[in-house]
Amino acid sequence: xxxxxxxxxxxxxxxxxxxxxxIVAVDDFNFEVYEGECFSILGPSGCGKTTAxxxxxxxxxxxxxxxxxxxRPVSSSRKNLYVPPEERDLGMVFxxxxxxxxKNVFENVAxxxxxxxxxxxxxxxxxxxxxxxxxxxxxxxTYPSDxxxxxxxxxxxxxxxxTNPKVMLLDExxxxxDPHLRETMRFELKELQSKFGFTIIFVTxxxxxxxxxxxxxxxxxxxxxxxxxxxxxxxxxxxxxxxxSFLGESTFLNVVIxxxxxxxxxxxxxxxxxxxxxxxxxxxxxxxxxxxxxxTADKGYQTxxxxxxxxxxxxxxxxxxxxxxxxxxxxxxxxxxxxESCSVRFVEPMWYPVEDPEAEKERQRRQLx
Amino acid sequence: xxxxxxxxxxxxxxxRRIGLDNVMTALAFVLLxxxxxxxISMIIYNAFFHEGKFTFNLIVEQLTRSTTLSxxxxxxxxxxxxxxxxxxxxVFYAWLLGRSNIPGKKLMRSLFTIPYMFPPFLGAxxxxxxxxxxxxxxxxxxxxxxxxxxxxxxxxxxWGIVFVEVSYYFPFVFMxxxxxxxxxxxxxxxxxxxxxxxxxxxxxxxxLPLVVPAISAGALLILISxxxxxxxxxxxxxxxxxxxLPTRIFAVISRSGGSFEGIRQxxxxxxxxxxxxxxxxxxxxxxxxxxxxxxxxxxSMRPTLINLRGARIPLFILALVTLAVIVMVPLxxxxxxxxxxxxxxxxxxxxxxxxxxxxxxxxxxxxxxIKNSLILAISAGIISMTLGTLIAYVVQKIKPRGTGVLEILxxxxxxxxxxxxxxxxxxxxxxxxxxxxxxxxxxxxxxxIARYLSFSMKTSSAALLQVHxxxxxxxxxxxxTHTESLxxxxxxxxxxxxxxxxxLIFLPAMREVTTSVLLYGPYTRTLGVQIYSLRDAGMMPQAxxxxxxxxxxxxxxxxxxxxxxxxxxxx
Ligand SMILES: Nc1ncnc2c1ncn2[C@@H]1O[C@H](COP(=O)(O)OP(=O)(O)OP(=O)(O)O)[C@@H](O)[C@H]1O
Ligand SMILES: [Mg+2]
Numbered sequence: 001x002x003x004x005x006x007x008x009x010x011x012x013x014x015x016x017x018x019x020x021x022x023i024v025a026v027d028d029f030n031f032e033v034y035e036g037e038c039f040s041i042l043g044p045s046g047c048g049k050t051t052a053x054x055x056x057x058x059x060x061x062x063x064x065x066x067x068x069x070x071x072r073p074v075s076s077s078r079k080n081l082y083v084p085p086e087e088r089d090l091g092m093v094f095x096x097x098x099x100x101x102x103k104n105v106f107e108n109v110a111x112x113x114x115x116x117x118x119x120x121x122x123x124x125x126x127x128x129x130x131x132x133x134x135x136x137x138x139x140x141x142t143y144p145s146d147x148x149x150x151x152x153x154x155x156x157x158x159x160x161x162x163t164n165p166k167v168m169l170l171d172e173x174x175x176x177x178d179p180h181l182r183e184t185m186r187f188e189l190k191e192l193q194s195k196f197g198f199t200i201i202f203v204t205x206x207x208x209x210x211x212x213x214x215x216x217x218x219x220x221x222x223x224x225x226x227x228x229x230x231x232x233x234x235x236x237x238x239x240x241x242x243x244x245s246f247l248g249e250s251t252f253l254n255v256v257i258x259x260x261x262x263x264x265x266x267x268x269x270x271x272x273x274x275x276x277x278x279x280x281x282x283x284x285x286x287x288x289x290x291x292x293x294x295x296t297a298d299k300g301y302q303t304x305x306x307x308x309x310x311x312x313x314x315x316x317x318x319x320x321x322x323x324x325x326x327x328x329x330x331x332x333x334x335x336x337x338x339x340e341s342c343s344v345r346f347v348e349p350m351w352y353p354v355e356d357p358e359a360e361k362e363r364q365r366r367q368l369x
Numbered sequence: 370x371x372x373x374x375x376x377x378x379x380x381x382x383x384x385r386r387i388g389l390d391n392v393m394t395a396l397a398f399v400l401l402x403x404x405x406x407x408x409i410s411m412i413i414y415n416a417f418f419h420e421g422k423f424t425f426n427l428i429v430e431q432l433t434r435s436t437t438l439s440x441x442x443x444x445x446x447x448x449x450x451x452x453x454x455x456x457x458x459x460v461f462y463a464w465l466l467g468r469s470n471i472p473g474k475k476l477m478r479s480l481f482t483i484p485y486m487f488p489p490f491l492g493a494x495x496x497x498x499x500x501x502x503x504x505x506x507x508x509x510x511x512x513x514x515x516x517x518x519x520x521x522x523x524x525x526x527x528w529g530i531v532f533v534e535v536s537y538y539f540p541f542v543f544m545x546x547x548x549x550x551x552x553x554x555x556x557x558x559x560x561x562x563x564x565x566x567x568x569x570x571x572x573x574x575x576x577l578p579l580v581v582p583a584i585s586a587g588a589l590l591i592l593i594s595x596x597x598x599x600x601x602x603x604x605x606x607x608x609x610x611x612x613x614l615p616t617r618i619f620a621v622i623s624r625s626g627g628s629f630e631g632i633r634q635x636x637x638x639x640x641x642x643x644x645x646x647x648x649x650x651x652x653x654x655x656x657x658x659x660x661x662x663x664x665x666x667x668x669s670m671r672p673t674l675i676n677l678r679g680a681r682i683p684l685f686i687l688a689l690v691t692l693a694v695i696v697m698v699p700l701x702x703x704x705x706x707x708x709x710x711x712x713x714x715x716x717x718x719x720x721x722x723x724x725x726x727x728x729x730x731x732x733x734x735x736x737x738x739i740k741n742s743l744i745l746a747i748s749a750g751i752i753s754m755t756l757g758t759l760i761a762y763v764v765q766k767i768k769p770r771g772t773g774v775l776e777i778l779x780x781x782x783x784x785x786x787x788x789x790x791x792x793x794x795x796x797x798x799x800x801x802x803x804x805x806x807x808x809x810x811x812x813x814x815x816x817x818i819a820r821y822l823s824f825s826m827k828t829s830s831a832a833l834l835q836v837h838x839x840x841x842x843x844x845x846x847x848x849x850t851h852t853e854s855l856x857x858x859x860x861x862x863x864x865x866x867x868x869x870x871x872x873l874i875f876l877p878a879m880r881e882v883t884t885s886v887l888l889y890g891p892y893t894r895t896l897g898v899q900i901y902s903l904r905d906a907g908m909m910p911q912a913x914x915x916x917x918x919x920x921x922x923x924x925x926x927x928x929x930x931x932x933x934x935x936x937x938x939x940x
Contacts, residue, residue, distance in 0.1 A: 059559060085562040092563040098556035102578045111574075112564035159564065 266323025459542025490600025
């Protein structure tokens with residue numbers, strides 16, 4: 001097993017606000033990030049991603065818990081230990097680029113080295129190298145305001161790799177770029193990582209971005225860690241309804257379980273063609289992916305096509321089931337006309353308990369603060 | 370690109386030969402001609418032409434007088450020192466209240482804008498009462514207590530003038546920098562921390578350079594205001610023969626008793642003052658490059674506050690003491706002296722009486738001055754606001770040929786000292802052009818309008834820039850005429866800006882001294898002039914009493930304004 005680079009133990013952050021009450025932005029975070037790993041923190045707005053990252057960087061103190069960087073304790077509420085950001089040897093890239101408008105490209109990138117009092121010739125050499133790796137060669141004398149968003153973000157990248165940090169923190173670094181550029185930059189970032197071997201902690205609310213870039217990822221909601229796993233496992237075995245809906249497309253069905261049979265809520269006459277899960281409760285949520293539902297003429301639960309939508313790479317159907325509707329996606333070759341009768345069958349769905357209605361309210365409150 | 374000239378075509382669509390736009394354009398040019406061009410031309414004419422012939426004699430004559438040279442030197446020295454110390458103080462407190470964890474930041478921040486509202490000449494009066502070289506209360510008390518043979522502190526010096534001006538001008542820089550710090554993206558500073566820089570280094574290498582444009586803009590305001598300032602050097606300097614160009618001009622005029630020769634000398638001195646201001650502006654531009662950086666923050670981000678640790682409480686106390694010294698002490702002094710039976714008596718309750726207040730509130734002269742100031746401030750506010758909006762509309766939306774000239778003409782008076790403007794108005798409107806407004810309120814009003822036009826022009830311009838042409842065009846497609854779309858769409862949208870433009874003029878006009886002291890006649894004293902004359906006539910307690918009334922008036926009006934403008938809709 002590779003060495004642990006970043007370790008959070010029981011990390012909690014509570015903000016006291018005068019207007020909207022206290023808020024636990026980060027609630028008992030525990031995780032490790034290994035050397036050379038690309039680790040994403042994913043979650044909806046207000047879930048505490050930025051707060052977690054800023055605690056690792058040293059911009060926020062901890063209400064509770066401990067953070068280790070490369071085996072060294074850097075923040076600890078118990079020991080009242082707090083190593084300032086400048087002594088943590090990190091690289092960090094922010095969403096708003098944060099390149100200094102009063103310094104040209106060279107001076108922006110050279111700044112960390114100047115602070116460390118590196119020799120002139122060495123600065124020249126290393127800045128040149130960093131600019132080369134970020135395709136900024138030739139722009140040394142240019143000021144950031146004359147550059148595009150993508151170039152500005154590259155300056156920020158160059159500036160953070162120039163000191164060769166072990167850990168790189170990125171807070172939604174690509175979300176201010178247009179989609180095409182976002183993809184290119186994502187690729188370049190991975191390139192840089194393999195060249196320099198740094199560890200990445202990548203914060204984003206974009207699930208496809210996180211999926212594409214990470215070795216492992218953490219999904220958080222309302223300050224709590226929901227699940228940590230590889231992208232594949234997270235997609236295939238989401239631990240709860242929230243994670244299921246957050247990664248990829250989901251379709252949910254409220255079901256009632258009676259005598260070992262599964263009924264869609266609103267239709268207690270025709271059971272679904274499914275085994276009840278072990279230790280089932282009487283009411284549950286069944287979750288599946290729209291493209292994992294089989295749509296046939298006669299195998300499974302009998303219903304009809306309510307709406308048919310032709311998408312570029314697949315066809316989407318909406319079919320009524322009980323008092324609910326279900327979203328089904330199939331390859332183009334399977335065609336049913338609107339109103340035509342059909343059957344649906346589920347393949348290895350996931351089962352979750354019915355969600356507490358309070359949770360949604362709390363989620364909204366957090367986004368207001 | 371959006372074609373902002375579209376409106377012109379739209380006006381033509383109306384099918385009239387003289388569209389509304391043409392009328393407005395013509396009006397703007399004529400008004401600026403009358404209000405700005407004529408007075409300024411009259412100064413230039415009188416300073417350079419003698420009996421119809423061009424000559425440098427008058428200027429040269431002034432320049433060879435030692436009094437002129439020393440006034441010039443004093444003006445420059447005071448202006449430079451006030452700018453230097455005011456800037457340092459403004460930046461320091463902006464940083465302390467904007468970026469540190471000092472207690473009570475919100476309250477302190479609004480308290481620190483009070484000096485901005487405080488009329489500087491009342492501050493000067495208060496400090497004169499306290500630290501006058503001969504009779505200041507504090508000086509006498511210290512002489513008695515410590516058995517000193519002479520006054521330990523003397524406010525009637527260049528440094529005294531600098532001290533008082535700094536107290537009331539530093540908010541220019543303070544307010545600019547506080548807002549720049551507020552708008553600044555905190556990750557700009559955080560990236561420097563991550564890069565390995567310590568807090569102090571970050572402030573020096575990142576924060577300060579990024580707010581230089583804001584500092585520079587504020588410093589410029591201080592410099593212009595100080596160079597043109599009349600009240601403080603007049604109150605503190607006259608008794609010691611310390612003159613600046615504005616006070617020298619006043620002295621020349623009042624000594625000559627309004628004779629033409631005096632006014633011509635004043636015109637020559639005015640030219641020198643304008644030259645000094647212009648040179649200062651050029652120098653400033655050289656020293657501090659202006660032009661803003663794009664430092665606006667993105668998503669809701671909270672700046673990291675710098676932990677002052679052990680220095681937190683001492684710095685808090687320092688800020689409170691500063692406020693006490695520049696606001697509370699003068700305020701209390703003015704109120705107390707307003708209560709005392711006769712000037713010079715110790716400030717103890719036994720000597721207190723309300724007689725001064727009843728006297729000033731029953732003498733017609735004083736009541737008239739309050740009434741005059743109210744009339745002038747309200748009418749100058751309304752007229753300048755309307756004209757400013759009109760000109761702004763012509764400049765921003767109609768853009769006729771000569772837009773640049775229009776723009777320059779309307780902001781020109783702002784960098785021309787009030788004293789100079791007053792001389793110009795005297796030269797233009799006391800008969801030499803066939804119209805004699807001398808000794809009437811009209812002449813003061815004309816000067817006020819010229820002086821404050823740029824204020825409303827600026828706020829209206831900013832608001833109009835945000836009214837997208839498509840809004841008016843949408844109204845036109847709904848069938849509204851050009852006039853109707855203006856009335857129904859544009860005006861309502863910029864109304865809040867016009868209202869704040871009004872108060873931006875009303876408040877300083879209420880306490881104006883610089884121009885009115887040169888323009889007043891026997892029945893047209895303003896509030897400021899009346900306080901000044903009462904004091905000049907040795908009626909110190911009454912002057913102080915009237916000063917307190919003025920302060921109360923200003924504070925009350927300010928509170929009302931804040932309440933009104935707090936919830937504003939529009940752009
Ligand atoms: N300094 C602060 N004071 C008070 N509340 C704060 C502070 N910083 C963050 N919060 C609150 O803590 C919660 C988590 O904030 P955080 O910025 O970490 O969310 P996020 O996951 O990064 O969201 P986003 O995707 O919008 O950036 C939010 O409800 C936020 O309002
Ligand atoms: Mg965030």
